[in-house]
Amino acid sequence: MTNLSSDSTALRYPTFEDVRAARMRISGIAHRTPVLTSRTANEIAKAALFFKAENMQRAGAFKFRGAYNATAALDAASRKNGVIAFSSGNHAQALAYAARLHGVSATIVMPRDAPAIKVAATQGYGAEVVYYERYTEDREAISRRLAAERGSTLIPPYDHPDIIAGQGTAALELFEEIGAMDVLAVPLGGGGLLAGSALSARALSPGCAVIGVEPEAGNDGQQSLRKGEIVHIPVPKSIADGAITTHVGYHNFPIIKRDVDDVVTVTDAQLVETMRFFAERMKIIVEPTGCLAAAAVLQGLIDCAGKRVGILISGGNIDLATFNTLLSGRRG
Structure with missing residues (x-):
């Protein structure tokens, strides 16, 4: 991966x-x-x-297509340690849902100004949401750090x-x-x-x-x-x-x-x-x-x-x- x-x-x-x-x-x-x-x-x-x-x-x-495909491709060890992503909403929801279908934990890094409906759906699918400031913080860096700390697989919204x-x-x-x-x-x-x-x-x-x-x-x-x-x-x-x-x-x-x-x-x-x-x-x-x-x-x-x-x-x-x-x- x-x-x-x-x-x-x-x-x-x-x-x-x-x-x-x-x-x-x-x-x-x-x-x-x-x-x-x-x-x-x-x-x-x-x-x-x-x-x-x-x-x-x-x-x-459409994000569900890629999120499910990427989650389905994980090996057993990667599934055990969960997935992490960053997203303003659609990839967040899609990966949270795909992870739930596969029995995998998910953490999503989302901007504080993300649409409330997308945050609620992401959490509703069982994902942990970690907030960041869209215009002052680097979501990719935050996600890489969390993935390294937790041993999780980073599945970004498009660069994969x-x-x-x-x-x-x-x-x-x-x-x-x-x-x-x-x-x-x-x-x-x-x-x-x-x-x-x-x-x-x-x-x-x-x-x-x-x-x-x-x-x-x-x-x-x-x-x-x-x-x-x-x-x-x-x-x-x-x-x-x-x-x-x-x-x-x-x-x-x-x-x-x-x-x-x-x-x-x-x-x-x-x-x-x-x-x-x-x-x-x-x-x-x-x-x-x-x-x-x-x-x-x-x-x-x-x-x-x-x-x-x-x-x-x-x-x-x-x-x-x-x-x-x-x-x-x-x-x-």
Whole structure:
């Protein structure tokens, strides 16, 4: 099991065969989420859009796929000593749930300003929550220290080969159900979902353009792709709490650099408009991070006209009070 590292000699890069192996591990455990369509969305984009609804996944987000895959891959000794992760919420919930299903203890390092609904769910699955200050403390350093002290296995939210492989199963299912596509739009935070999706796209629909979408305030992935190396930025501020990262992962950036065609950004206001569209026109609740890819397509930031377009909706974990506040335009 490889911990966070910038030493490329210590890294194990996943392949599409790892994605297929992950699909076997999670089969019958993770939901095979539906693919949704909308005539109105098609008219807006002038394209045929296919929404992979991971907001309907167990624990409310795609993160369950990678978390379960990584936990299932642990040996007996590692399971005995438990797992540790850092997350603002979706990976926290997913790993806590996956650990409980495997009878493994879990400790999650979460920011004090993490959404209350995500903290409550994480604790509800039986995990211990250790808080940190998002803008002044290093969550990775805290997690590494705890893992060393306890002898636990660190399973980070995106910078891990088993996580990447598990996340790639969402796109794998989408291609299996819909067939070849011209464009695949994927939310981008730390890059686990984007890297895994790119592996599936290159194997199953080689001509498909893979586009990552991240918050405008935190475009480290866009900068990294264009510079050809990982760019670190200060902690960004965005309503897309699941994509508030300072850099993409060392395991996933080589895949992104090789297989991703572009990264575009959207504003918080565009995310809110997309949340409203999903609620009013498609009757689903999607959290801001989950709206990243759809926002870029519906706002015309990706060339989609006349094309078949896959869109990953990454999650739906948002409390109703925050949801209502964002849609009403009230910000604290």
